[in-house]
Amino acid sequence: MRDYFWIRNVQDMRMAEGVEWALHSCLNLSWADRPVPAARLAAFFGLPAPYLNKQLQALARAGIVSSAPGPRGGFRLERAPEQVTLLDVVVAIEGREPAFRCTEILHASPFGDPAADYVTGCVISRAMSGAELAWRRELAATTVADLRADVAGQYPGSAERTREWLAQARA
Amino acid sequence: MRDYFWIRNVQDMRMAEGVEWALHSCLNLSWADRPVPAARLAAFFGLPAPYLNKQLQALARAGIVSSAPGPRGGFRLERAPEQVTLLDVVVAIEGREPAFRCTEILHASPFGDPAADYVTGCVISRAMSGAELAWRRELAATTVADLRADVAGQYPGSAERTREWLAQARA
Numbered sequence: 001m002r003d004y005f006w007i008r009n010v011q012d013m014r015m016a017e018g019v020e021w022a023l024h025s026c027l028n029l030s031w032a033d034r035p036v037p038a039a040r041l042a043a044f045f046g047l048p049a050p051y052l053n054k055q056l057q058a059l060a061r062a063g064i065v066s067s068a069p070g071p072r073g074g075f076r077l078e079r080a081p082e083q084v085t086l087l088d089v090v091v092a093i094e095g096r097e098p099a100f101r102c103t104e105i106l107h108a109s110p111f112g113d114p115a116a117d118y119v120t121g122c123v124i125s126r127a128m129s130g131a132e133l134a135w136r137r138e139l140a141a142t143t144v145a146d147l148r149a150d151v152a153g154q155y156p157g158s159a160e161r162t163r164e165w166l167a168q169a170r171a
Numbered sequence: 172m173r174d175y176f177w178i179r180n181v182q183d184m185r186m187a188e189g190v191e192w193a194l195h196s197c198l199n200l201s202w203a204d205r206p207v208p209a210a211r212l213a214a215f216f217g218l219p220a221p222y223l224n225k226q227l228q229a230l231a232r233a234g235i236v237s238s239a240p241g242p243r244g245g246f247r248l249e250r251a252p253e254q255v256t257l258l259d260v261v262v263a264i265e266g267r268e269p270a271f272r273c274t275e276i277l278h279a280s281p282f283g284d285p286a287a288d289y290v291t292g293c294v295i296s297r298a299m300s301g302a303e304l305a306w307r308r309e310l311a312a313t314t315v316a317d318l319r320a321d322v323a324g325q326y327p328g329s330a331e332r333t334r335e336w337l338a339q340a341r342a
Binding site: 015017019020021023024027044045046047086099100101102103105106108109110111121123124126127128130131132134135136137138139142146147150151154158161162165 | 186188190191192194195198215216217218257270271272273274276277279280281282292294295297298299301302303305306307308309310313317318321322325329332333336
């Protein structure tokens, strides 16, 4: 039990690098003019291809990207950039479980109601859920198209350079 | 490296039960009319006292609770309930590091600027930080006093019953 707690305390509440990798991959794929192999996407950021591939598969299961086999195959963005929100990507990688997980400790209290649903009934659970809803709303309000517009304004030429690099034959 | 990734993927983005325990403890302490030993606070929810004590110590380091030694000692809320926000408690337990941690993978990209600060410069990092700010604002806008008012409205008598139970001599 001690080890279990120690691990939780170290890791808690931090997203995996997978979210960062997946968001950057979606943005890069939105600029690509042809399917991009996972190895090429990974090479762009110097990431380990098998681990990035794991994130890409999660994005594929969520219908955000799709992949085609073969020498000209690879990943492409399956939906329009306007149709991919940050929340879509976070949920694809991290799942739908909330960051604050009410374990209903009130059930064990001297005045706990065995029939109560404290996930929705406990004032603490509700307050924490409300805050998380604000976070999800923000994530849902930003799309890959918004990221593209931000990059176009802040780093002109970046989209074109990335498109060309991703299309190059692999070394 | 594989084990490391596996652990991260399982644990990521979930807060420890410590946050739930700490919030409930702060609420209970706000109702108590005398210092409450960690063991008594733990017994209320059937929690393991040493682990709850760890959370209480974190709250003490943050100045949210204080503890006095001795047979009549125990923990008390150090600040007024109006002065303890949900964000105070979350930060005391989980730390200040954001849930989305930008690892600046753009530095490794073919067009990365070695001098750039991508934590603030990357459009993805900024969008994720903006969403997290919305979450923190919500947490900062709710205090233990708000939780008390919610309980008073929804579960009348709960505060009084809890106060009496916490004051009882231990079995």
